[in-house]
Amino acid sequence: MSLGKVIRKYRKIKNLTQEEMAGRLGVTAPAVNKWENENSYPDITLLGPIARLLGISLDTLLSFREELTQEEINEIVCEADLKLKEQSYEEAFQWAKKMVEQYPNCEQLLLNIAVIFDSHRLMKGIPQDREYEEYICSLYIRALNSSDETIRIRAADLLVGFYMRKRQYDKAEKYLEYFSVQNPERKRKQAQIYAETGRIREAYKAYEELLFSDFQRSSMELHGMYMLALQDNNRKKARWLADKQKELARCFEMGKYYEISSELEIATIEKDADSVITVMEEMLSSAEQIGDFRKSILYEHLDFKEVKEDFISNLKENLKKCFQDEENYGFLRDNKRWQKLVNQ
Structure with missing residues (x-):
């Protein structure tokens, strides 16, 4: 959660208006409004007083945590979806990069961000752009190193699809190695690659x-x-x-x-x-x-x-x-x- 959103959230919990908060901190109400709308940031000397006024720690105020809650991840994903609807793809994309930079260790967030921007790019016919593709792919690859098997498999699955769409079947096959041999999805996707590359007999055999x-x-x-x-x-x-x-x-x-x-x-x-x-x-x-x-x-x-x-x-x-x-x-x-x- 961004600094502005933290301030807004806990100000409302304290039942303070922007004017009341500004008065207690010795700043103007428009200044508080700008903080909450992320148009500017409080002076560093005000961080301690803001935290004390809101009854929270500096860590909470600055969101110094490695992990987000599932609710917070969902909120960020919903905000990303809203920005894609209301802003240009480039504007939303740059915002998403900043969110990932704020929470670089939250693998579920970076994977969800990659999925929503990859899907939107495909559905809306956004022209292919090397910067977008490389960044989205980099997020998938980062998720491959997760300690959570579910995230690893999902990332590998997305990478297989990513490279199959680009008809780079050798790379797609590479990421099938992240699936266990017992996982039927590995064989099913391998059959799809066989079919796409003209290995019809092998595709039939895999499906059978x-x-x-x-x-x-x-x-x-x-x-x-x-x-x-x-x-x-x-x-x-x-x-x-x-x-x-x-x-x-x-x-x-x-x-x-x-x-x-x-x-x-x-x-x-x-x-x-x-x-x-x-x-x-x-x-x-x-x-x-x-x-x-x-x-x-x-x-x-x-x-x-x-x-x-x-x-x-x-x-x-x-x-x-x-x-x-x-x-x-x-x-x-x-x-x-x-x-x-x-x-x-």
Whole structure:
């Protein structure tokens, strides 16, 4: 917060008018008005009396702090937005530089300032200017050294976009290194760079890897929610989530086995013998197609390991053993259809 704003803020807290404050300090009311509007500054000899009059320390008066509060950052960003609307880009830009100079260690502020001026420049078609670009880029780069991972990743993301717009893809790729290998945004942006640089096969492969991972992740998340629904004794929601898992497998073309297997547990809990055995039969009959997702056009650029016959045989045998578990399937013991299934 600037000196003028600090004076105005604490003068109002003290319920003092500009005239009253001026009288107590031995200056004129227009002088106080100029301080608050940042048209001039108090004489250095007045700083102590001003602080004492307002009931604050000199540090507070002069804003000698390394960090701003989130509220103060938001206020500065809003003021920047207002200046961009009411003033020329150059005037607002020079004001923003001074704000960053006042709080050089506030990484969130400098990153937000860079974003708002970069975005405004693009949306309003401000002519490209080397001074603007270099300064905005320098703020992004400074944020890369933050101890806050969120700020580092956001800065790297903005730099990737900055250089992609300039078609400097080698530099854009450089900043992808700030993303962890596990971060899907890294692969997604890499795929965009592949596409922009004519590496179509690599772009397809990157997107397909993301898609395959998305299925696995979403499937686990749905299953987690399904287990919560069971824990909450909400059978209706559990059934609905099991159906969503089936739809997910169908959407991602994972094959019949993955579509049907999600129904087994809920049918077992409901002790629906016919439904349980039907699911068991379909799981066994579709086991041989468990790797059919490899044939889907969705994953045509991915290299999957071949599903060997002994793997399928072992899968079927393990399924049969599982289907004989007394605790889960003891209620099927006298069912002839079940007996035939597990003994075939």
